Amino acid sequence: MKHKRFLVVDDEPSVADFVRTVIELEGGIVVLAGTAAAARECLRVEGPFDVMVLDLALPDLSGWELLASVQDLLAGCKVVLFSAHLPDGGTERAQRAAVALSLAKPVAATTLRDALRSVLQPPPGP
Amino acid sequence: MSQRLQDEVEITGLFAALLDALPDGVVVLNRHGVIVACNPSAERMIGTPAARLIGLPPTALFDKTRELPPGTLHLQYPVFDVSRGDGTRAWLSVITKPLRRDDQADAYGTLLCLTDMTDKKLAEESFAEALSMRDLIAQASNDAIWDWDLQSDRIWWSEGLQAQFGHSSETAIDREWWLSNVHPDDRHMVNASWLSVFNSTGNVWLREFRFRTADGEFASVICRGHVVRAKNGGLVRMFGAMQDVSPQKRVEDDLHQSEELSRVVLSSLSARIGVLDRNGIIIEVNDDWRRFERDDRPPPETRCLLGADYVAERGGLGSSGDAVAEQAQRGMREVLRGSRRRADIEYQLDTPNGARWFAMRVEPLRTGRGGAVVAHIETTMRRRAEEAEIHRLAAEQSEQAKTDLINVVSHELRTPLAVIRGHVTTVIEYDNRMTEAQRRKSLESADAAAQQLERLIADLLMMGRLDAGVMRMECQPHSLEAILRDAVEGAETISRQTIEISIPEEPLAVNVDRSRMIQVFYNLLDNAIKYGSPGAPIRIEARHAERNMALMMVENAAAGVRQADVDNIFERFYRTNHGMKLNVRGAGLGLSISKGIVEAHQGRIWARVRRGTFQVYLLLPKLPVSGAEAASA
Numbered sequence: 001m002k003h004k005r006f007l008v009v010d011d012e013p014s015v016a017d018f019v020r021t022v023i024e025l026e027g028g029i030v031v032l033a034g035t036a037a038a039a040r041e042c043l044r045v046e047g048p049f050d051v052m053v054l055d056l057a058l059p060d061l062s063g064w065e066l067l068a069s070v071q072d073l074l075a076g077c078k079v080v081l082f083s084a085h086l087p088d089g090g091t092e093r094a095q096r097a098a099v100a101l102s103l104a105k106p107v108a109a110t111t112l113r114d115a116l117r118s119v120l121q122p123p124p125g126p
Numbered sequence: 127m128s129q130r131l132q133d134e135v136e137i138t139g140l141f142a143a144l145l146d147a148l149p150d151g152v153v154v155l156n157r158h159g160v161i162v163a164c165n166p167s168a169e170r171m172i173g174t175p176a177a178r179l180i181g182l183p184p185t186a187l188f189d190k191t192r193e194l195p196p197g198t199l200h201l202q203y204p205v206f207d208v209s210r211g212d213g214t215r216a217w218l219s220v221i222t223k224p225l226r227r228d229d230q231a232d233a234y235g236t237l238l239c240l241t242d243m244t245d246k247k248l249a250e251e252s253f254a255e256a257l258s259m260r261d262l263i264a265q266a267s268n269d270a271i272w273d274w275d276l277q278s279d280r281i282w283w284s285e286g287l288q289a290q291f292g293h294s295s296e297t298a299i300d301r302e303w304w305l306s307n308v309h310p311d312d313r314h315m316v317n318a319s320w321l322s323v324f325n326s327t328g329n330v331w332l333r334e335f336r337f338r339t340a341d342g343e344f345a346s347v348i349c350r351g352h353v354v355r356a357k358n359g360g361l362v363r364m365f366g367a368m369q370d371v372s373p374q375k376r377v378e379d380d381l382h383q384s385e386e387l388s389r390v391v392l393s394s395l396s397a398r399i400g401v402l403d404r405n406g407i408i409i410e411v412n413d414d415w416r417r418f419e420r421d422d423r424p425p426p427e428t429r430c431l432l433g434a435d436y437v438a439e440r441g442g443l444g445s446s447g448d449a450v451a452e453q454a455q456r457g458m459r460e461v462l463r464g465s466r467r468r469a470d471i472e473y474q475l476d477t478p479n480g481a482r483w484f485a486m487r488v489e490p491l492r493t494g495r496g497g498a499v500v501a502h503i504e505t506t507m508r509r510r511a512e513e514a515e516i517h518r519l520a521a522e523q524s525e526q527a528k529t530d531l532i533n534v535v536s537h538e539l540r541t542p543l544a545v546i547r548g549h550v551t552t553v554i555e556y557d558n559r560m561t562e563a564q565r566r567k568s569l570e571s572a573d574a575a576a577q578q579l580e581r582l583i584a585d586l587l588m589m590g591r592l593d594a595g596v597m598r599m600e601c602q603p604h605s606l607e608a609i610l611r612d613a614v615e616g617a618e619t620i621s622r623q624t625i626e627i628s629i630p631e632e633p634l635a636v637n638v639d640r641s642r643m644i645q646v647f648y649n650l651l652d653n654a655i656k657y658g659s660p661g662a663p664i665r666i667e668a669r670h671a672e673r674n675m676a677l678m679m680v681e682n683a684a685a686g687v688r689q690a691d692v693d694n695i696f697e698r699f700y701r702t703n704h705g706m707k708l709n710v711r712g713a714g715l716g717l718s719i720s721k722g723i724v725e726a727h728q729g730r731i732w733a734r735v736r737r738g739t740f741q742v743y744l745l746l747p748k749l750p751v752s753g754a755e756a757a758s759a
Binding site for chain 2: 012014015017018019021022025057084085105106107108109110112113
């Protein structure tokens with residue numbers, strides 16, 4: 001995770017703070033966004049990112065809507081959903097939106113770390 | 127005296143008596159043309175006594191006379207216009223006869239026989255005048271004027287026959303022609319009506335029938351005739367007029383058709399329809415109305431049928447309650463008076479077939495005569511369907527509310543739990559790598575999240591108790607001012623926002639559970655701090671209201687908030703778009719709990735947006751002055 005760039009999108013500052021602490025302790029670089037609008041701006045101005053950790057319940061748009069609107073800015077960026085509640089049909093929807101992984105809150109620090117490491121692993125060779 | 131002489135004397139006496147008795151006038155002239163005798167009738171006709179006439183020439187009789195034009199009075203004899211001695215006029219016809227003896231060729235005298243034609247002359251004059259009048263009327267009228275000589279069966283028609291019906295008056299000459307142009311179905315009736323009037327003593331004939339026009343169409347006509355009879359009652363003539371009433375007839379037919387249509391429509395409608403006159407009396411009802419009054423009118427109501435005073439009967443709604451019946455009565459009165467364009471009343475009746483719902487509508491009849499139409503439409507089925515729909519929706523909503531509750535509670539519990547678990551496990555896992563400051567920050571975040579969890583659980587418990595009605599309120603008299611100040615003090619610990627309090631001079635006391643009421647105001651202030659415009663003051667105002675109530679208002683500036691944003695703010699878990707945009711945390715329970723607490727105190731709470739400010743109003747029963755003093759003390 002060293003030197004990898006992470007965009008953490010969550011409207012709950014304490015949750016975002018937890019994710020940032022774990023990533024930074026693992027040597028990663030974190031940018032925080034509390035709204036979909038801020039996230040879009042970060043993707044445009046501060047991108048590219050290696051991973052986007054995304055909460056689905058955002059104050060201005062849903063995480064799904066944000067994903068649909070920033071597809072062109074996500075080239076090479078893995079998306080990890082990090083939400084308290086994945087609605088019915090969420091798994092299929094996540095697949096369609098090319099989400100790499102879904103994590104349901106709450107999680108332990110090690111679970112989060114392992115998940116982020118796994119999405120950064122290069123796919124196994126043939 | 128010889129027998130012959132005696133016979134002559136007797137005959138002469140007999141003639142003299144006969145002459146005296148004759149109604150006609152007889153004047154005798156001698157061979158010299160001098161009047162020698164005249165009978166009493168001649169004296170009367172001429173207007174001069176015989177004594178003054180004898181010895182005079184006959185020209186003395188007609189000295190002041192003139193002969194009328196030949197042919198007048200249709201007589202072959204000359205007629206003279208005589209001025210009588212008394213100044214009156216007479217018309218006399220004169221027959222002249224020479225007096226001859228059988229054996230002699232020369233006449234020895236002349237006999238003038240006079241007949242008084244005055245009455246006949248006057249009648250002829252009057253008739254001529256009538257004919258002239260008839261012609262004038264015929265010219266002035268569009269109708270076909272006719273004059274039927276019943277003795278000769280000749281009929282004279284005016285130009286109207288041509289103008290109205292296209293027939294030439296020259297061909298229309300008699301009864302046979304007339305009857306041949308009457309519609310075959312009416313012919314017998316017309317002929318019989320003629321015979322009827324001719325054979326009676328009546329003089330007026332009036333019939334309506336169909337009459338063929340020259341182009342073969344039948345026109346509806348009204349024919350009036352007046353029969354003229356002689357003194358002896360014999361038929362002389364009948365004259366009158368025939369009027370084409372086809373246009374009126376068509377209008378009448380149309381009207382009749384339209385009335386028939388209305389009647390059919392009314393009877394086929396599945397609604398009770400009645401028509402009231404301007405006084406509210408029922409003048410028309412349809413079949414449904416009659417059926418209802420017969421089978422369904424709940425006793426002991428009077429049946430409202432034709433002739434009933436529907437306004438006095440209050441629309442027959444007495445059994446559905448006085449207020450409804452009076453509403454119906456007032457509605458009908460106002461519509462009939464013209465002060466209202468429509469009255470709608472919904473009511474329930476306990477009929478022999480069970481409770482049924484109806485909608486009554488009263489609308490004015492827009493005719494010159496006034497009045498109103500009343501319609502009762504049964505709405506029982508609609509009502510039941512609506513009730514079923516409401517129940518279904520309520521069940522659906524209840525189900526949805528449960529799902530929402532689970533989702534929201536799950537989300538709201540998981541978020542602080544995620545913070546606690548995340549930070550605590552981070553400290554455990556990365557203890558060696560963390561700085562003291564990082565460690566402390568993580569633990570403080572976990573503690574704050576734990577407190578958030580605690581509050582949420584307390585709110586959920588309270589909501590459950592309010593819902594179940596088991597929330598115990600320990601009510602005591604309290605000064606409202608003290609409660610407000612405590613709430614403000616609490617709010618000031620979380621924000622440096624200015625809070626202004628406005629309290630009336632006269633003490634205001636309420637009987638409330640103090641801690642719960644402080645919680646209500648704290649929630650309202652917390653809400654105002656979170657959602658209000660930063661830096662703008664928050665205002666609390668309390669005052670005495672009508673009906674022994676205390677009114678409180680919490681107001682804050684909130685630019686961009688619309689009424690639609692606040693219409694549901696007392697619903698649980700409801701969060702406004704405005705709040706979401708401001709990224710304000712909360713489960714949406716504070717205002718819902720406040721509402722529950724206020725209502726448990728028999729109070730009311732509501733919110734509105736006014737000129738960029740968000741206002742929450744709260745109404746609570748206040749205590750009388752003694753209670754207020756006790757509370758202040």
